[in-house]
Amino acid sequence: MSSIAASPPSLFQLGRFRVNLRERVLVLNGKPLNIGSRAFAILEILIAADGGLVTKNALLERAWPGTIVEENNLQVQLSRLRRALGEDRACIVTEPGRGYRLLLPKANARPVEVRAANNDASPSPPATRLPHLADIIGRDRAIASALDALIRAHALTLTGAGGIGKTTLSMAIAQRFEQEHCGHAMVIELAAMTSAAEVIRAVDAQLTSEAVSSQPCLLVLDNAEHMIAAIAKIVDRLLDDHPTLHVLVTSREALNIGRETLFPVDPLDVPAREADEPAVRRQSAVQLFLKRVEAMGGALHGDPAEIGLIGEICRRLDGLPLAIELAAARVPTFGVDGVHRGLADQLTLLSRGFRTAMPRHKTLRATLDWSFALLDERSRTLLRRLALFAGHFSIESMCAVACDAGLAVSAVIDGIGELVAKSLVKVSFDGPIARYRLSESTRAYALEHLHAAGEVKDVSARHASDLAGRLRDNAAGANWPGVTAGDDPEHLLDDTRNAVDWAFSPEGDLRTGVELSSTLVGALLARAKLDECGRQASRAADALQSLPHDAVAPAHAMRIKVALATVLPNLDGPVERAADLWREAHDHALRSRDDGLRAQAFWGLWNASLAAGKVSDARHCAAQFGQFAVQNDCRWQRIFAMMLAANAAHCAGDHRSARTTLGEVVRHFQAHPEDAAAIRRFAAEPLAVCYAGLARIRWIEGDVDEAARLAACSLDLVPAATMEPWFTHVLGLVAAPLALISGDRERARHYLSIMQSQTSLHRLTIWREFGDCLAAILVIRDGDVATGLAQLEPSLDSLLARGFRRLTSPLIVECAQALIRVGRIVEASKRLLEAQVFCENNGSFYFMPEILRGQGLCAHALARLSNADSAHDAQTLAQAKASYASAIALAKSQGARMWELRTTLDLLRLPLSAEEASQARHALRELANQFDARCAVPEVREMFSLLATDDAQDVHA
DSSP states (O other), X not given: OOOOOOOOOOEEEETTEEEETTTTEEEETTEXXXXXXXXXXXXXXXXXXXXXXXXXXXXXHHHSTTOOOOHHHHHHHHHHHHHHHGGGGGGEEEETTTEEEEOOOTTTEEEEOOXXXXXXXXXXXXXXXXXOOOOOTTOHHHHHHHHHHHHHHSEEEEEOOTTSSHHHHHHHHHHHHHHHHOOEEEEEEOTTOOSHHHHHHHHHHHHTTSOTXXXXXXXXXXXXXXXXXXXXXXXXXXXXXXTTEEEEEEESSOOOOTTEEEEEOOOOOOOOTTOOHHHHHHSHHHHHHHHHHHHTTOOOOOOXXXXXXXXXXXXXXXXXXXXXXXXXXXXXXXXXXXXXXXXGGHHHHTTOOXXXXXXXXXXXXXXXXHHHTTSOHHHHHHHHHGGGOOSOBOHHHHHHHHOBXXXXXXXXXXHHHHHHHTTSSEEEEETTEEEXXXXXXXHHHHHHHHHHTTOHHHHHHHHXXXXXXXXXXXXXXXXXXXXXXXXXXXXHHHHHHHHHHXXXXXXXXXXXXXXXXXXXXXXXXXXXXXXXXXXXXXXXXXXXXXXXXXXXXXXXXXXXXXXXXXXXXXXXXXXXXXXXXXXHHXXXXXXXXXXXXXXXXXXXHHHHHHHTTOHHHHHHHHHHHHHHHHHXXXXXXXXXXXXXXHHHHHHTTOHHHHHHHHHHHHHHXXXXXXXXXXXXXXXXXXXXXXXXXXXXHHHHHTOHHHHHHHHHHHXXXXXXXXXXXXXXXXXXXXXXHHHHHXXXXXXXXXXXXXXXXXXXXXXXXXXXHHHHHHHHHHHHHTXXXXXXXXXXHHHHHHHHHTTOOTTOHHHHHHHHHHHHHTTOHHHHHHHHHHHHHHHHHHTOOTTHHHHHHHHHHHHHHHHHHSOTTSHHHHHHHHHHHHHHHHHHHHHHHHTXXXXXXXXXXXXXXXXXXXXXXXXXXXXXXXXXXXXXTTOOOHHHHHHHHHHHHHHHHHHHX
C-alpha cells in the first residue's frame, strides 16, 4: 500500500469559471455561485473523466451513492448546472443513449496551482462527498449504536441480507461521523471491482488525497462480499498502517479478522398479525411503505382495512427495505390490494426496479442472484431444498429434507454455516437451540431453483414424510402436536399446510395427505381458524372415500371427521351432516373404549341437535352424557352434562328448572375453576354458555336489567386469543337479539355491525345469514317494512335449507308479522304453521307462545279484511282469541312474562266484550307488578302507558 502523498491541485479553470474542488464551489468573477451539492458533484465527476464519456448510471451511482432515485433527478441537476454555466453550457455534451462528457479545450479546463496566503494556516476541511440522505426511517438507534461501535473498534462490518439497507445505513453513519467527529468520510463502491489490485488503487487514491494522520477519517468500503478474503487482508493492512483511520465495511458476510466488530443490520419493524391500526402505523416498515407511495403519487385511502393490508405486505416482505420500496412502487399501478394479492409471486411483482439503482438492487431477483452466485454448488443445492420450510426449522428437519445420496449430512452442516454467514438464512437461538429460517423472498427465489432443478417431487416427499413422522403419534387436542423445543408452532403450521397441498397434488400421496391433515385440522380448530379447518377437513374427508378402508389409521380418520363435524354448523352446513359425523365418532369411541372421544361426541351431538332445532334429541343426549359421567365418576363431566341439560330444558320452555340448574353450575365453576378448565379444553367456555342461557331466561321472565348484565358477563368471558365462533354465538344468540327486542336499536345496530364483520372475516356463513336476519328485522322496526322483508326472507330461507333451526322461531314470527303488514297474510300463516309443527315434533317450546301469538295476529288481520257483519269475521276473531288464549296459557306455565305481556297487549287490540276487556286489563295490571316501570322495552312502556290512561279515565268517571 502506497504512502500518503501530497494533495494535488484542486482548482480548475473552466472557461470563464473557476472550479474549487476542495471548497466545492463554482466561482465567476470572484463570486461563488450556488448550484447545489448534486449539480456540483456531477460537474466534479465530468471533470475527473478528463473529457471521457460518463454514462447515466455512473453519474447516478456516484452522485447519489446508496440512494434509489429516478432518472429525472439527473435531468433536473444537469439543467441547473447548464443554466449556471450560461454561454459556456455547450461544454456539457449529451450523447443520446450513452451518457455525457465535458467538452472544452484543455487550456480552458486545467488545474490551477494555488498557494496558501498564510503558510501556517491549516487547509480547510474537505467538504463531504456523501449523498444527501432523506429521512431514514426506523434506523436512528442503529445509526447511533453502529457509530459508537465504530469509534471504539476502528473496523466495523455491517452484515445482512441483500436489500436490507446496509449501504443506506453506512452512508448515514458516515454522515453522522462527519457531523459529530469533525472528520471526513470517503466512500469506495466495490461492487463493480473484480480484483484486489483495483481495490488497492482506489483506496490509495482516496488516502493520498486526505491527511489521515492529522484528522479523523472514515473509509467506507461498500459491498465487499464478492471478494471478501481480499478485502479482509486490505482492511487488516489499513488498520496497521493508519491507526487513526476508521473503516466501515458493508457485506453479506463477515471479514473474519481479529480487529473486526460485527454489526448485523436488522429488518425494519413489522406489525404483529393481530395488530390494530395505530400499532400497524407505528412500525417502521409500514412508515417506509407509506412514505414511498406518497413520494410516487400513489393514492391511499388510509382506512383500517387498507392499513391492515399494508401491514401484511410488510410482514410478508420480512421488513426488507428494498422489497418494501419495490412493492410501494407498484401501488400506483396495482393498488394496495393488487400488491397484496401479487405477493404470491413476489419475484415477479417486485421485478420492476429503479433505473438509478445499482444493478444488484434494481430488482429483488437481482439482489438474490448476486448472493446466489457467491455460493458453492453444495450450498446452492441446500438453499433450494430449504424452500419448502415456510418458517423456522431445526437441524434434524433440515437434514431429513435436504439430504440424499448426493448431499450428505456433513455437506448440509457446512452448507448451513455458509448460508448463515452470507445472510441468506437467518438463525436465532432459544437457549442453546438453533432455529433457522429463510425470508419469504429468499424462499420464493429458492423455490424457483428447486423447480428448475427438477427436485420438487423428491424433496416434497421427504418434507411430508418428516412432518408425518414427527406428528404421527400425537393425539388430537388443543395443543399443536409434535412440537419440540426447536419448533415454532405457527411456522410448523405453515409447513404442514404446504406439505398437505403437495400430498393432495397429482404428484403427491393421498395417504400422507390424510395423515397430515388429521393433525392440521386439529391445530386450525384450536386456533379458531374455522373456515380453513372446514376446507382442509372436507378435502381430507373426500380423499378418505377414495382410499381403501384400512389405508389410514382410524384415529387419523376420526380426527378429520370430528373437526369437520365441529365447524359445519358454523360454516355452510348442512347441519344434519355434522350430527351424522358425531354419531359416527360416538360409535367409534364405544368400539375403541375411548372415553375422551365419547365425551367429546356427547358435546358435539348436543350442539348439532340444538343447531338443528331438535331439542328433544339434545335433552336425550345430555341425559346420556350425565349417565356416562356418573359411571365414570367424573365430576367435571357430570357438571358439564348438567349444564347441557339445563340449556336444552330452557329451549324446551322449562325456564324455571333451567335457571335453577344453571345457577348451581355457575356456583360450582366459581368454587372449582379446574372443572371449567377441563371443559374448556375441548368445548366452549362453560361460564359463557351458562350466562348466555341465564340472560335469555331472565329477559323472558321480565328482568331486563339482569338480562343485560348477564349478557355482558357472557361477552366478557369470550377468550381473546380464540374468539370465534363463541364471540359470534353470544352476539347472535344473546346480545344483539336482546338489544333488538328491548328497543335499544343503536346497541343492536352496533352489535350487528361487529357480527357482520366477524362472520365475513371468518366466513361463518350460517352465522352471517343469522345476523342478516336480525339486521333485516332492525330495518323493519325502523319503519322500512318492504326493504327489511326483502332482506329477511332469503336469509331466513337459506338458514332453514341448511338445516339450521337454532332460535330461528323468533325470526319466523318477525317475518310473519312483516308479511301481515304488507298484506301477505296467507304466507305468514303458512310460515307460522310450519314452525309450530316443527317445534311440536322436536320438543322446542321456547318460542311456542310467540308462534301462537303470531297465528292470532294472522287471524285478526283476516278479520279486518272481511265484512264486519259476516260470519267469517266472527270466526276469524274467535280464532284470534283462541290463539291468544293458548299463547297466554303456555307463557304462564313457562313463567315467560314477556311473551305473556306481548300477547295480552295484542288481545286488547281485538274488539272485545266489556267482560273480556276487563279480564284482559286485570291480567295486564297483575303483570305490571312483575315489571320495573322504568324499563325501556317498548311493550313494557306500552303496558304502563295503557294502565295510566285507564286510571285517568277512572278518576274522571
